Amino acid sequence: MPDDNPKTSSVAPQFSLIIDNVSKSFGPHLICRNITCELAIGQSLAVIGPNGSGKSTMVKMIAGLVRPDSGRIRHLLDGFPIKPEYWHRHVGLVSPELALYEELTARENLAFANQVGGWERSRRDFDDLLAEFGLKGRGDDRVSTYSSGMKQRLKLAAALLKEPRLLLLDEPTITLDVDGTARVWAALARRQTALIIATNDPEEAGRAEARLAMGAPEGRGADG
Amino acid sequence: MVEMWAVFRKDLRSEYRTRYAVNALFLFALVTLTALSFATGGAGLSPLLAAVFFWVILFFSALSSLAQTFVKEAETKTELFLKLTAPDDAVFFGKWGFNLLLIVLLEIVLTPLFVVMLDVNLVHWEIWAGALLLGGVGLVSTITLLGALIAAANVRGALFSVLAFPVLLPLLVTAIRVSEVCFGGRSEVATGDAFLVLGAYAVISTTAGWLLFPFVWRD
Numbered sequence: 001m002p003d004d005n006p007k008t009s010s011v012a013p014q015f016s017l018i019i020d021n022v023s024k025s026f027g028p029h030l031i032c033r034n035i036t037c038e039l040a041i042g043q044s045l046a047v048i049g050p051n052g053s054g055k056s057t058m059v060k061m062i063a064g065l066v067r068p069d070s071g072r073i074r075h076l077l078d079g080f081p082i083k084p085e086y087w088h089r090h091v092g093l094v095s096p097e098l099a100l101y102e103e104l105t106a107r108e109n110l111a112f113a114n115q116v117g118g119w120e121r122s123r124r125d126f127d128d129l130l131a132e133f134g135l136k137g138r139g140d141d142r143v144s145t146y147s148s149g150m151k152q153r154l155k156l157a158a159a160l161l162k163e164p165r166l167l168l169l170d171e172p173t174i175t176l177d178v179d180g181t182a183r184v185w186a187a188l189a190r191r192q193t194a195l196i197i198a199t200n201d202p203e204e205a206g207r208a209e210a211r212l213a214m215g216a217p218e219g220r221g222a223d224g
Numbered sequence: 225m226v227e228m229w230a231v232f233r234k235d236l237r238s239e240y241r242t243r244y245a246v247n248a249l250f251l252f253a254l255v256t257l258t259a260l261s262f263a264t265g266g267a268g269l270s271p272l273l274a275a276v277f278f279w280v281i282l283f284f285s286a287l288s289s290l291a292q293t294f295v296k297e298a299e300t301k302t303e304l305f306l307k308l309t310a311p312d313d314a315v316f317f318g319k320w321g322f323n324l325l326l327i328v329l330l331e332i333v334l335t336p337l338f339v340v341m342l343d344v345n346l347v348h349w350e351i352w353a354g355a356l357l358l359g360g361v362g363l364v365s366t367i368t369l370l371g372a373l374i375a376a377a378n379v380r381g382a383l384f385s386v387l388a389f390p391v392l393l394p395l396l397v398t399a400i401r402v403s404e405v406c407f408g409g410r411s412e413v414a415t416g417d418a419f420l421v422l423g424a425y426a427v428i429s430t431t432a433g434w435l436l437f438p439f440v441w442r443d
Contacts, residue, residue, distance in 0.1 A: 088307065088309065116314060
């Protein structure tokens with residue numbers, strides 16, 4: 001079993017994601033059927049489909065936050081599976097369903113994630129991240145005072161704090177202006193991760209190397 | 225340990241700035257105590273009745289606020305952030321510690337007010353302190369776990385009371401018996417035996433909460 005904690009690894013292990021024949025329903029509604037695909041560090045995948053097609057559910061299944069009804073999702077390091085309870089150590093997620101603590105400042109949010117995740121990042125790392133996402137000078141302001149675009153950029157900064165091997169972005173630029181969008185793509189280009197983007201924006205989807213089309217809301221299975 | 229402490233401090237800081245749980249906890253307790261004080265009209269309460277009143281106030285105050293630590297995470301959408309950042313143990317014991325702090329503060333504030341406003345004679349302080357500590361730990365452990373469980377449900381209030389009452393009933397009955405002695409009464413149950421029950425409940429509920437929490441939190 002390889003060391004799955006980034007902070008103690010001397011040589012970066014090879015991460016890969018395997019989605020094997022995964023299906024999921026909510027009551028009578030089939031969200032996805034027999035999805036199969038693989039992804040490794042440096043590769044990217046766009047999960048596309050109309051509203052309600054199950055893109056967000058697929059992202060949450062990959063993050064280990066929702067269980068598939070059948071099939072398996074595996075996170076591998078050097079070919080060895082990582083236990084699902086440790087997936088959070090290397091998964092970064094940005095989603096409309098995820099928020100940071102509004103009553104805390106941006107820096108306090110990052111510090112909390114750093115302490116509780118055991119990432120051992122410094123105050124300077126926080127400053128660099130905040131500057132990278134155009135939040136320099138606003139780090140000591142409470143998140144409740146941020147605009148929606150600033151909150152979105154801070155969520156990305158928080159997700160990247162742990163230097164995730166797998167980065168899951170659900171509608172990543174939906175609240176961003178042109179400058180914010182450019183910052184996000186520039187930041188992602190500087191990092192080596194396995195990247196999954198769930199979107200119905202063709203331009204966003206076009207940035208990924210491969211596509212996974214989810215089915216219609218009525219419940220047709222997605223073709224992977 | 226560092227991670228647990230981080231969750232605890234985050235909740236404390238967050239609570240200091242929002243007063244989300246404290247207001248519910250203390251206001252409920254004080255309003256109920258005031259209502260009881262007016263209702264009894266200065267008539268002396270029997271030790272058993274005083275003990276019942278005290279634990280009923282504590283029980284419903286705790287129900288109204290301690291689960292908020294998890295419900296708030298769900299309502300403000302920070303739950304996913306926490307799940308993807310913190311180890312399960314750190315989340316459980318961080319929030320457990322925060323809830324324990326709240327309940328101990330409430331017990332410290334409520335006891336003198338209760339004694340004065342209901343004109344109760346508290347005879348055995350040392351037994352009282354032990355009962356509050358062990359009873360508080362049992363209460364907090366159970367409510368912390370159930371709070372995580374109901375945070376994912378739609379009908380939170382009703383579900384919480386329904387789930388919590390049968391689980392906490394042995395604790396409440398035993399704590400009331402011990403408290404009756406503290407107020408100068410004669411309980412049918414030996415105090416030593418009752419303390420054993422309270423201690424066992426505290427240990428079992430905390431251990432069970434710790435072991436079951438990952439299933440409640442992740443599934």
